[in-house]
Amino acid sequence: MWASQGAPDPTLPDAKELIGAAEARALHAVTTTNALHYAWQHCRKDSTRRYVLLQNAAFLPMFRQAMTGRGQLADRQIDRLAPIDTPGSQEGVDATLAEISRSPITATGKVLGYLSADGKAEELMRAARGVLLLKANESHDYEFSGAAFEDFGSISAGWRDRFRPPAFCVCTGHRIRPIP
Numbered sequence: 001m002w003a004s005q006g007a008p009d010p011t012l013p014d015a016k017e018l019i020g021a022a023e024a025r026a027l028h029a030v031t032t033t034n035a036l037h038y039a040w041q042h043c044r045k046d047s048t049r050r051y052v053l054l055q056n057a058a059f060l061p062m063f064r065q066a067m068t069g070r071g072q073l074a075d076r077q078i079d080r081l082a083p084i085d086t087p088g089s090q091e092g093v094d095a096t097l098a099e100i101s102r103s104p105i106t107a108t109g110k111v112l113g114y115l116s117a118d119g120k121a122e123e124l125m126r127a128a129r130g131v132l133l134l135k136a137n138e139s140h141d142y143e144f145s146g147a148a149f150e151d152f153g154s155i156s157a158g159w160r161d162r163f164r165p166p167a168f169c170v171c172t173g174h175r176i177r178p179i180p
Contacts, residue, residue, distance in 0.1 A: 027144045029063040030167070032056065034147035037154070076105070078162040084109035088117030093127045096168075104166075111165035121164060125149055128168055 036056040043049045084106065086092040092114040099107040115121060132145055148167035155163050 031143050031147045032059050083112035083116045086110040086113035088119030092119050108165040111168050115161050
Protein backbone atom coordinates (compact mmCIF):
# COMPACT_ATOMS: atom_id res chain seq x y z
CA MET A 1 0.00 0.00 0.00
CA TRP A 2 2.72 2.45 0.90
CA ALA A 3 4.71 1.68 -2.25
CA SER A 4 2.50 3.95 -4.35
CA GLN A 5 3.71 6.83 -2.18
CA GLY A 6 7.42 6.12 -2.26
CA ALA A 7 7.78 3.62 0.59
CA PRO A 8 8.35 -0.12 0.19
CA ASP A 9 5.33 -2.42 0.52
CA PRO A 10 6.75 -4.70 3.26
CA THR A 11 3.49 -5.32 5.10
CA LEU A 12 1.31 -6.33 2.17
CA PRO A 13 2.20 -10.04 1.99
CA ASP A 14 1.13 -10.57 5.59
CA ALA A 15 -1.96 -8.40 5.24
CA LYS A 16 -3.02 -10.17 2.03
CA GLU A 17 -2.65 -13.53 3.73
CA LEU A 18 -4.59 -12.38 6.77
CA ILE A 19 -7.54 -11.01 4.85
CA GLY A 20 -7.87 -14.16 2.78
CA ALA A 21 -7.28 -16.54 5.64
CA ALA A 22 -9.65 -15.42 8.35
CA GLU A 23 -12.19 -13.10 6.74
CA ALA A 24 -13.63 -10.91 9.51
CA ARG A 25 -10.94 -11.89 12.02
CA ALA A 26 -8.38 -10.05 9.87
CA LEU A 27 -10.28 -6.84 10.50
CA HIS A 28 -7.78 -5.52 13.02
CA ALA A 29 -4.82 -6.15 10.72
CA VAL A 30 -6.49 -4.10 7.99
CA THR A 31 -7.73 -1.28 10.20
CA THR A 32 -4.43 -0.96 12.07
CA THR A 33 -2.49 -0.89 8.81
CA ASN A 34 -4.87 1.77 7.54
CA ALA A 35 -4.45 3.91 10.67
CA LEU A 36 -0.67 3.60 10.69
CA HIS A 37 -0.57 4.38 6.96
CA TYR A 38 -2.45 7.59 7.76
CA ALA A 39 0.14 8.41 10.43
CA TRP A 40 2.98 7.62 8.01
CA GLN A 41 1.47 9.93 5.38
CA HIS A 42 1.22 12.83 7.84
CA CYS A 43 4.58 12.54 9.60
CA ARG A 44 7.25 15.00 8.53
CA LYS A 45 10.18 13.41 10.31
CA ASP A 46 11.76 10.50 8.46
CA SER A 47 12.66 8.71 11.70
CA THR A 48 9.03 8.84 12.86
CA ARG A 49 7.83 7.53 9.51
CA ARG A 50 10.26 4.61 9.78
CA TYR A 51 9.08 3.89 13.32
CA VAL A 52 5.44 3.83 12.17
CA LEU A 53 6.31 1.46 9.32
CA LEU A 54 8.17 -0.86 11.69
CA GLN A 55 5.35 -0.67 14.22
CA ASN A 56 2.88 -1.89 11.62
CA ALA A 57 5.22 -4.70 10.57
CA ALA A 58 5.41 -5.74 14.24
CA PHE A 59 1.63 -5.71 14.74
CA LEU A 60 0.77 -8.01 11.83
CA PRO A 61 2.40 -11.17 13.27
CA MET A 62 0.63 -10.47 16.58
CA PHE A 63 -2.73 -10.38 14.79
CA ARG A 64 -1.89 -13.59 12.94
CA GLN A 65 -0.93 -15.30 16.19
CA ALA A 66 -4.17 -14.14 17.82
CA MET A 67 -6.13 -15.58 14.90
CA THR A 68 -4.38 -18.95 15.10
CA GLY A 69 -5.22 -18.98 18.83
CA ARG A 70 -8.89 -19.01 17.81
CA GLY A 71 -8.50 -22.14 15.69
CA GLN A 72 -7.13 -23.39 12.40
CA LEU A 73 -6.77 -20.75 9.70
CA ALA A 74 -8.11 -21.56 6.26
CA ASP A 75 -5.46 -21.98 3.59
CA ARG A 76 -6.65 -19.13 1.35
CA GLN A 77 -4.53 -16.37 -0.11
CA ILE A 78 -5.75 -13.62 -2.38
CA ASP A 79 -3.10 -14.28 -4.99
CA ARG A 80 -4.61 -17.74 -5.53
CA LEU A 81 -8.27 -16.73 -5.89
CA ALA A 82 -9.91 -17.64 -9.19
CA PRO A 83 -12.52 -15.52 -10.98
CA ILE A 84 -16.02 -16.88 -11.50
CA ASP A 85 -17.75 -15.81 -14.70
CA THR A 86 -19.82 -12.76 -13.73
CA PRO A 87 -21.09 -9.97 -16.01
CA GLY A 88 -19.33 -6.60 -15.65
CA SER A 89 -22.69 -4.86 -15.27
CA GLN A 90 -25.27 -4.09 -12.60
CA GLU A 91 -26.41 -7.68 -13.00
CA GLY A 92 -22.94 -8.79 -11.85
CA VAL A 93 -23.04 -6.45 -8.85
CA ASP A 94 -26.47 -7.78 -7.86
CA ALA A 95 -25.36 -11.42 -8.29
CA THR A 96 -22.32 -10.80 -6.11
CA LEU A 97 -24.30 -9.09 -3.35
CA ALA A 98 -26.82 -11.95 -3.37
CA GLU A 99 -24.02 -14.52 -3.00
CA ILE A 100 -22.13 -12.94 -0.09
CA SER A 101 -24.28 -14.22 2.76
CA ARG A 102 -24.56 -17.70 1.19
CA SER A 103 -20.90 -18.20 0.27
CA PRO A 104 -18.33 -15.45 0.78
CA ILE A 105 -15.70 -17.51 -1.09
CA THR A 106 -17.95 -17.82 -4.16
CA ALA A 107 -18.79 -14.12 -3.90
CA THR A 108 -15.06 -13.34 -3.84
CA GLY A 109 -14.68 -15.23 -7.13
CA LYS A 110 -17.64 -13.30 -8.53
CA VAL A 111 -16.01 -9.99 -7.62
CA LEU A 112 -12.88 -11.09 -9.48
CA GLY A 113 -15.04 -12.19 -12.43
CA TYR A 114 -16.91 -8.87 -12.41
CA LEU A 115 -13.63 -6.91 -12.42
CA SER A 116 -12.20 -9.19 -15.14
CA ALA A 117 -15.29 -8.48 -17.28
CA ASP A 118 -14.43 -4.76 -17.11
CA GLY A 119 -16.90 -4.11 -14.31
CA LYS A 120 -16.29 -0.84 -12.52
CA ALA A 121 -14.90 -1.15 -9.00
CA GLU A 122 -16.63 2.13 -8.11
CA GLU A 123 -20.05 0.58 -8.87
CA LEU A 124 -19.26 -2.35 -6.61
CA MET A 125 -18.10 -0.05 -3.83
CA ARG A 126 -21.20 2.13 -4.15
CA ALA A 127 -23.42 -0.96 -3.84
CA ALA A 128 -21.43 -2.18 -0.82
CA ARG A 129 -21.79 1.20 0.87
CA GLY A 130 -25.54 1.06 0.30
CA VAL A 131 -25.75 -2.38 1.90
CA LEU A 132 -23.69 -1.17 4.85
CA LEU A 133 -25.87 1.88 5.41
CA LEU A 134 -29.00 -0.25 5.40
CA LYS A 135 -27.81 -3.34 7.23
CA ALA A 136 -24.68 -2.84 9.33
CA ASN A 137 -25.19 -3.37 13.03
CA GLU A 138 -21.84 -2.86 14.74
CA SER A 139 -18.90 -0.49 14.65
CA HIS A 140 -16.57 -3.08 13.09
CA ASP A 141 -18.75 -3.17 9.97
CA TYR A 142 -18.11 0.53 9.41
CA GLU A 143 -14.52 0.55 10.67
CA PHE A 144 -13.32 -2.22 8.36
CA SER A 145 -15.17 -1.02 5.28
CA GLY A 146 -13.96 2.55 5.77
CA ALA A 147 -10.36 1.35 6.01
CA ALA A 148 -10.64 -1.07 3.09
CA PHE A 149 -12.38 1.39 0.76
CA GLU A 150 -9.88 4.11 1.64
CA ASP A 151 -6.97 1.75 1.03
CA PHE A 152 -8.06 0.67 -2.45
CA GLY A 153 -6.58 3.79 -3.99
CA SER A 154 -3.21 3.46 -2.33
CA ILE A 155 -2.51 -0.25 -2.69
CA SER A 156 0.11 -1.13 -5.29
CA ALA A 157 -1.47 -1.64 -8.72
CA GLY A 158 -0.47 -5.30 -8.84
CA TRP A 159 -2.40 -6.07 -5.65
CA ARG A 160 -5.35 -3.69 -5.86
CA ASP A 161 -7.78 -5.97 -7.72
CA ARG A 162 -6.69 -8.91 -5.56
CA PHE A 163 -7.39 -7.02 -2.33
CA ARG A 164 -10.82 -5.78 -3.41
CA PRO A 165 -12.74 -9.09 -3.63
CA PRO A 166 -12.17 -10.46 -0.12
CA ALA A 167 -12.35 -6.96 1.39
CA PHE A 168 -15.64 -6.33 -0.40
CA CYS A 169 -17.04 -9.62 0.87
CA VAL A 170 -15.98 -8.93 4.46
CA CYS A 171 -17.44 -5.41 4.24
CA THR A 172 -20.85 -6.65 3.22
CA GLY A 173 -20.70 -10.16 4.59
CA HIS A 174 -22.61 -12.58 6.75
CA ARG A 175 -22.47 -10.47 9.94
CA ILE A 176 -24.74 -7.85 8.37
CA ARG A 177 -28.29 -8.10 9.72
CA PRO A 178 -31.25 -8.53 7.34
CA ILE A 179 -33.52 -5.60 6.61
CA PRO A 180 -36.74 -5.98 8.69
